[in-house]
Amino acid sequence: MKFIEIKNFTEDLISWQRAQGRHHLPWQVNRTAYRVWLSEIMLQQTQVSTVVDRYQSFLKRFPNIQVLAGSSVDDVLAEWSGMGYYTRARNLHKCAQVVVNEYDGNFPNDPLLLERLPGIGKSTAAAIAVFSYGVRAAILDGNVKRVLARIWGVGDDLSKSAAVKSLWAHAEQLLPNKSADLVSYTQGLMDFGATHCTQYQPVCMRLDKKECLFKNRCQANLSNKVNQIPLKVKKINVQQIEMDWWIYIYRGKVFLEKRPENGIWASLWSFPEQNIFNKNDAEKLNSVKHVLTHRHLKIHPYKILLSSQPKKIKVDQAWVPLGDALKLGLPKPVSAFLKSQDLAHDDA
Structure with missing residues (x-):
């Protein structure tokens, strides 16, 4: 390069x-x-x-x-x-x-x-x-890659190690x-990429009073390729995933379990995805949608009010007072769900 x-x-x-x-x-x-x-x-x-x-x-x-x-x-x-x-x-x-x-x-x-x-x-x-x-x-985060690639007109695929290695060498020379x-x-590289040479609608493509410092030297701008640089790599396949939440409530407490150390929401507290207490009197609530980078989730919550609290639970499971649940490390949709539902008044 x-x-x-x-x-x-x-x-x-x-x-x-x-x-x-x-x-x-x-x-x-x-x-x-x-x-x-x-x-x-x-x-x-x-x-x-x-x-x-x-x-x-x-x-x-x-x-x-x-x-x-x-x-x-x-x-x-x-x-x-x-x-x-x-x-x-x-x-x-x-x-x-x-x-x-x-x-x-x-x-x-x-x-x-x-x-x-x-x-x-x-x-x-x-x-x-x-x-x-x-x-x-030298730094070379996403913002900096974009700035350098546009100004020097780098059309290579920056997901490839050879292209990134070459850009690193150039960044060090600068x-x-x-x-x-x-x-x-x-700090200037960070600021310029975050406020001027942004991924979408950089200042050179906007009709405001800001002006690009490098508009007459930027190779992407001079060749009308700002939207094409950096090169857009092939989109990652997004998984469509459906899961169940089993929300057990007993006297102001909710049952949560810690997720595995690997995979989605690793080590965070969430609702069980299986009916582990084998209860049949579940109330089906409205489905919840949540978008992650590589996954689109559709979650089906089932609420069950228990008349007694099961004693035998595993190490990574707990009955948590509803007032304390939000203090735990929770996935965003679990936190949002707890805030949106009036579970505190569900007392068996």
């Missing part, structure tokens, strides 16, 4: 970020490795507007890595509940324990060592190294020479 010369890209991006970029996000204040790491993981699959509130809440509950490492994974999942992609939360907990146990609670400043930690990829490692330690390293510019440059 060949890259043409784009004059003053790095310098202009640094100037743009300092004048127009984002400077008041909560994780930009007191950029410790812990705070940067947490924000980077949260931002991987969640919009900034959502992360701003959830980040503050997470920090309040887990103010430092020692508290996070010493907490249970259930506590972490409960705080994460509703943000989806729960592997991130489980890896946060694992990573915190590794940093506390192997690095005395301090993240290493070497991007290669950071990349070996649970849940930290090459781009996240670089972000921690740059923002927290001023180490020279790094500023002055260490004082590293933070502004790296």
Whole structure:
């Protein structure tokens, strides 16, 4: 893959970020490795507007890595509940324990060592190294790939390792020479991809007052291929899944069970998917639809009011007071269902 010369890209991006970029996000204040790491993981699959509130809440509950490492994974999942992609939360907990146990609670400043930690990829490692330690390293998350691909007119399939490897090398060549510019440059890439060179309707295709800094140098814009770059890969097949929920209520308590460590909603608390108490007097409720990245779920809830509480239950099952259920790590549709149903008044 060949890259043409784009004059003053790095310098202009640094100037743009300092004048127009984002400077008041909560994780930009007191950029410790812990705070940067947490924000980077949260931002991987969640919009900034959502992360701003959830980040503050997470920090309040887990103010430092020692508290996070010493907490249970259930506590972490409960705080994460509703943000989806729960592997991130489980890896946060694992990573915190590794940093506390192997690095005395301090993240290493070497991007290669950071990349070996649970849940930290090459781009996240670089972000921690740059923002927290001023180490020279290149990032290449989804936003940055899009910015570089459009400006340099990269038409290759960026799901292919060879293309990404080439783009990584180019990203490293673009790094500023002055260490004082590293933070502004790296933040500038993030900001420009998030606010200007967006996936849909970037500023060059909108009729507002914003103007693209690189409109006369961007190869995708000059060739009218902004919508085609980055190359759209083949859509992933989406599974259509139907499942049952068996909602057992007894005297203000609901029966929940922890899901397996692998698969959908791993390690979260949910309703059983089978009629484990073999009750026949179930009330069929309205079906619930929920969309995940690779799955479309249609859920059929059945409510059963019990006259007695079964005593023999498994280790990963529990009778939970309805007032406490929402404090657990729950899949978003389970949480929404509990909030929408007046289960508290269902007393057998």
